[in-house]
Every structure is written in structure tokens, then in C-alpha cells.
Amino acid sequence: SDFEQLASEKGVSSELYLLTAVEVINGTSFVHPLYNTNKNDENNDNQTDQSELAHCALKYLRKKAAKGDVEAKIKLSTVLQSDLSIHQDHREADIWARSVFDRRLSAALTNCIEGFEHEEDLFSTVLKQADEQGLPQMCHLVGLVLLDGVGLPRDTERGVNYLKKAATAGHNGARVELASILGDAFKYPGLHNIQESLSLYEEAASKQIDDNIHSNANNSNHGNSNAHNNSTTNMIRRLTASDARALTDLARLYYEGNQEGGVPRDREKAYRYARRVAEATGEQFCQYIVGDILLHDKKDAQQAIFWLTQSGEQGFPLAIETLSRVYYYGLPYARIRQDYEQAHDWCIRGDDIWPSGLGFCQTCLGDMYRSGLGVPKDLMKSFEYYQKAASQQDAPQNYSRFMLGEMFYKGEGSWPQNYAVASEYYKLAAAEDYQPAKERLDQLAALEAQKEAAKAAAAESAMKRKPWQFWTMFGGGGRRKPAATV
Incomplete structure (x- = not known):
């Protein structure tokens, strides 16, 4: 750029270009002046205003x-x-500050700024271009800042209108943003329309495919001998942020379905969309979807484990739990045997998931340490993991509560036997209609009834053997003589 060239001529190091630019804009002096401060020096041809x-x-x-x-x-x-x-421009300052962590805004700015390098009031120019010329990239940017209230007061209705204008003109990023808004029933309940959202996502995905096919055709026409063979690979790799977002949301929508919106589950479509994103970007949810469908629908366990591992390595909870199940129970149909060592490793990762770990993984760890499966037997560790799982809100909690009761019911090894404590754990599980806990409570009640019956029998037997003990209550064991009368 002109600034870089001028700074270089004046001996400014490239590492200091940004700092030097700030000092110039602020009007401060610096070690390497880019302009001549001596206005009386008529011989200086490089004097810069x-x-x-x-x-x-x-x-x-x-x-x-x-x-x-x-x-x-x-x-x-x-x-x-x-x-x-x-x-000075506080509005533009807010937009640049937000773009540091907002990727959508950052991408939108990238597409808009090149044509306005000489403008002082950048955003006024953007608004003018959006309103008067309807340029899609400008409408997209204005829509984003209005939705988020960055640089302009928040105005959802106006923001959506700008996005619709951009989407109608063929802007894929605006399509994806609009689809996300229409599909979010919690943040935008008044705008919720799942069918329209799905249609926009499909349009965005279709355009992404068409653009890649067109690009590959151009490469072939220019004599690229590998273009035809690598067309599929190129389509996979060419995903913009908005493309990836559209495909990810489509994969999620078809994977989960939406009964209220009339969108049935379609795992084949979910797999197709998720696979494109998983291969192109490594997005963890899409990797999980691919692995889950390969595991349960396509019965390709080896490929499934590959994708689940990719997702699990990134810390995706569902992938970690699925891998824990696979290794803990094994997959007989795929000749994958139980592997307690692998199961233990994945369960430990599951226990570390924020904020309180995965209940299934904690339950498995409790079982492994209780029975010494792949790890040294350790009843205290088993108790700790069962306690963690018992405090969760998901399904394994009742099994863990039951197992805590079992530890006190049976008193294994050095663990103390305590029916009263066991009963409390059983009651927690039974309250959630956990049948094994109900059955154990019935057994404890029967044991208690037997004890009471035994006590009553013992008391009755004792009374028959030693009746004199009762007479002592009336004073020495004999009847009192009647008092003398006068």
C-alpha cells in the first residue's frame, strides 16, 4: 500500500507499521517521521501534509x-x-471491536471494505449503498449490525428486511443468516418459520454445490488435467463459513427432526450434509452425526469409530459417551470386543466434561472400579463415581443410586454393611420408578418383618420362662395384706 511504501522509504520497520499508523492518525510525533515538520524547508521534495x-x-x-x-x-x-x-467515529469503532470475536461480522466487513478505502465516514457510505443501490453485500452487513445493535440501535425488523433484500439478490451469507433467524423459536419467536428456514438452507446448500461445479468446469476448460478427477475433493474443500453453517444446520435439522414444524427425521440427508462439513472443516457435531449413522444405520463400525474418535478428540460429549459404550459393551456384529482399557480412557474424558461430567461414563467407572474391570479393584473410587452419577439428571442416575445401595446392602470386602443407609439410596431410585430398587426395598421390608417377628417370639418365650419378673412390679413378689381397721 501507499502507507507501507512511504513508511519503508523512511526506514520504519515492518513490525512497526501498525503502531506508526496509529501515531500518524493521532497526530503524535515518533522516531521515524513520515512527514516533514519543518514547513520552511522549501528544498524538501518529500514533504507530506x-x-x-x-x-x-x-x-x-x-x-x-x-x-x-x-x-x-x-x-x-x-x-x-x-x-x-x-x-473520530464511534460507530465504526464499535463495529471493528465487535468483529474481533464475531466471525459473521468479520466476513461481512471483508466483502464490503475494499471499495471504500478513501471514505472518511465508512458506515454512512455502506448505508447509502445498501439503501440506494441495494448492493447485496452492503445489505447483509447492515442487516447484521441492526440485528446485534452494533454501531446502530438494535432493530430486528429492519435487520431482517435488509437480510431478505440481500438474500433475494443471491447473497448466500444473508440466506444462511435469515434461515438461522427463522429457525430459532427461542430468540425470535415472532419470526419462527421452520419450513421457510429449511427452504433457505436448501437454497444456500444448492448454490454452494453449483458454484463449485462451475468452478471445476472453468478449471477443466483451462487445461487442468486433474480438475475432473479432483472435482469431488474440490467441492468438499471449498466451503465458506456461511456454506459450512448452512450444511451444519441442515444436518442437525434432518438428524433431530422437528415435529412441530413438520420436518421429519431423515438420517440419510443428515449423513450427506454432515459428511461434507466433517470432511471439509472437521466440525465436531457433524463428525458425530457421521459416526452415529455409520454405526447404527450403515453398520460400518470401523468407519464409525474413526469419525466418532475425531469428534471425541475435540471433546464432543455425545461422541465420548458413544465411544465409551462401544468399548465397554463391545460390538459383536462388528467383531469389536470389549476393551475396558479404552473404555476407561474415554470414560475418564467423559467424567471431565464441564460442568459435572457424563453420568453414563461415571456409572461405568463405578462398575469398573467395583469389579476390577481393566483397573485395580477400588471400592472407594467406585463409591465416588457412583456418587457423581447419582447426582446427575439423566438416566444412569437411578442405576447409580441402586448400586450405592447395593454396596451398603452387601457390605463387600471392607465396605460396611448398613441396611439403613442402603434403604435410603434404594428409596431415591424407587422414587423414579426404578424397578430393581423397588424389589430390594421389598426384600428389606421382608427382612425387617422377619426381625420383628423374631423379636416378638423371643420376648414371648422369655415371658413364659420367667414369669416372676412381672410380679416384682407389685412389690416384692407377694400380695399385700389388707390394712387393719379400727
Whole structure:
């Protein structure tokens, strides 16, 4: 850029370009001046007007920020809010600051900024282009900032209208954003329309495929001998952020279904969409969907384990739980035997899931340490894992409560036998209609009844053997003589 060239000529190190740009915009002096401060020096042909140089520096910062440079975004947002800055714009500053962590906004800015490098009031120009010319990329950006209230007051209705305008003009990112809004019944209940959301997602996915086919055809026409053979690979790899988001949401929608919205589950479509994203981006939920469908529908356990492992390595809870099940129980149809060592490793990961771990994994760990399956037998560790699982809200909690009761009911090894404590754990599980706990409570009640009967029998037997003990209550064992009368 012009700024980089000028800074280089003045001996400024490339590592200091961003800092130098900030100092120029703020009008401060620095070690390597890019403009001549001696206005009386008529022999200086390189004299540069400070205001012109400041705009050149601003253009440089915007270009770097638009390309995703986080440091440039931070410096730009800071300098645009500074009272020292030659150019001050709080609205633009807010947008650049938000784009540091908002990928949607960052991508939208990238597509809009190149044509406005010389504009002082950047966002006013964007609004003008969106309103007067209806440029789809401008409408998309304006829609995003209105929805989130960044740089402009939040206005959902106007934001959605801008997105519709961009989507109608063929902007895929706007289609995906609009589909996400229409599919979110919690955040946008008044706009919820699952069928329209699904239609927009399908349009976005279809356009992504068409664009890739067109691109591959162009490569073939230009003499690329490998283009035809690698067309499928190229289609997989060419996924923008909005493409990946559309395919991921489609995969989720077809995988889970939506009865209220009239969208039935379609695991084949879910697999097709999820596989494209899993192979292109490594998205963990899509990897799990691929693995789950391969495991249960296509009966390809080896491929399923591969994809589940990819997802589990990223910490996806459902993948970790599924792998724990596979290794703990084995898969006879696929000749995958029980592997307690692998099961233990995945269950440990499941126990570490924030905030309180996976109940199934904790239950398996309790079983393994209780019975010494792949690990040394340790009743205390078993008790601790059962306790963790028993406090969960999902299905294994009642089994864990029952097993805690069993430990006190049976008093295994050095563990104390205590029917009263066992009964309390059984009652917790029985309250959730857990049948084994109910049966054990019946057994405890029967034992208690037997004990009471035995006590009563013992008391009756004792009374028959030693009746004199009762007479002592009436004073020495004999009747009193009647008192003498006068």
C-alpha cells in the first residue's frame, strides 16, 4: 500500500507499521517521521501534509483489519474513539471491536471494505449503498449490525428486511443468516418459520454445490488435467463459513427432526450434509452425526469409530459417551470386543466434561472400579463415581443410586454393611420408578418383618420362662395384706 511504501522509504520497520499508523492518525510525533515538520524547508521534495498522511494511515489500518488482522482491528477501534484522532467515529469503532470475536461480522466487513478505502465516514457510505443501490453485500452487513445493535440501535425488523433484500439478490451469507433467524423459536419467536428456514438452507446448500461445479468446469476448460478427477475433493474443500453453517444446520435439522414444524427425521440427508462439513472443516457435531449413522444405520463400525474418535478428540460429549459404550459393551456384529482399557480412557474424558461430567461414563467407572474391570479393584473410587452419577439428571442416575445401595446392602470386602443407609439410596431410585430398587426395598421390608417377628417370639418365650419378673412390679413378689381397721 501507499502507507507501507512511504513508511519503508523512511526506514520504519515492518513490525512497526501498525503502531506508526496509529501515531500518524493521532497526530503524535515518533522516531521515524513520515512527514516533514519543518514547513520552511522549501528544498524538501518529500514533504507530506499531515492530514493527507493520516487518511493514508487510516486506509492502511482498514485494509489490514478487513483482511482479518486482529491487532489492526483493535488499534483501529481504539484510534477511532480517541479524542486525539484526526478522524473520530464511534460507530465504526464499535463495529471493528465487535468483529474481533464475531466471525459473521468479520466476513461481512471483508466483502464490503475494499471499495471504500478513501471514505472518511465508512458506515454512512455502506448505508447509502445498501439503501440506494441495494448492493447485496452492503445489505447483509447492515442487516447484521441492526440485528446485534452494533454501531446502530438494535432493530430486528429492519435487520431482517435488509437480510431478505440481500438474500433475494443471491447473497448466500444473508440466506444462511435469515434461515438461522427463522429457525430459532427461542430468540425470535415472532419470526419462527421452520419450513421457510429449511427452504433457505436448501437454497444456500444448492448454490454452494453449483458454484463449485462451475468452478471445476472453468478449471477443466483451462487445461487442468486433474480438475475432473479432483472435482469431488474440490467441492468438499471449498466451503465458506456461511456454506459450512448452512450444511451444519441442515444436518442437525434432518438428524433431530422437528415435529412441530413438520420436518421429519431423515438420517440419510443428515449423513450427506454432515459428511461434507466433517470432511471439509472437521466440525465436531457433524463428525458425530457421521459416526452415529455409520454405526447404527450403515453398520460400518470401523468407519464409525474413526469419525466418532475425531469428534471425541475435540471433546464432543455425545461422541465420548458413544465411544465409551462401544468399548465397554463391545460390538459383536462388528467383531469389536470389549476393551475396558479404552473404555476407561474415554470414560475418564467423559467424567471431565464441564460442568459435572457424563453420568453414563461415571456409572461405568463405578462398575469398573467395583469389579476390577481393566483397573485395580477400588471400592472407594467406585463409591465416588457412583456418587457423581447419582447426582446427575439423566438416566444412569437411578442405576447409580441402586448400586450405592447395593454396596451398603452387601457390605463387600471392607465396605460396611448398613441396611439403613442402603434403604435410603434404594428409596431415591424407587422414587423414579426404578424397578430393581423397588424389589430390594421389598426384600428389606421382608427382612425387617422377619426381625420383628423374631423379636416378638423371643420376648414371648422369655415371658413364659420367667414369669416372676412381672410380679416384682407389685412389690416384692407377694400380695399385700389388707390394712387393719379400727
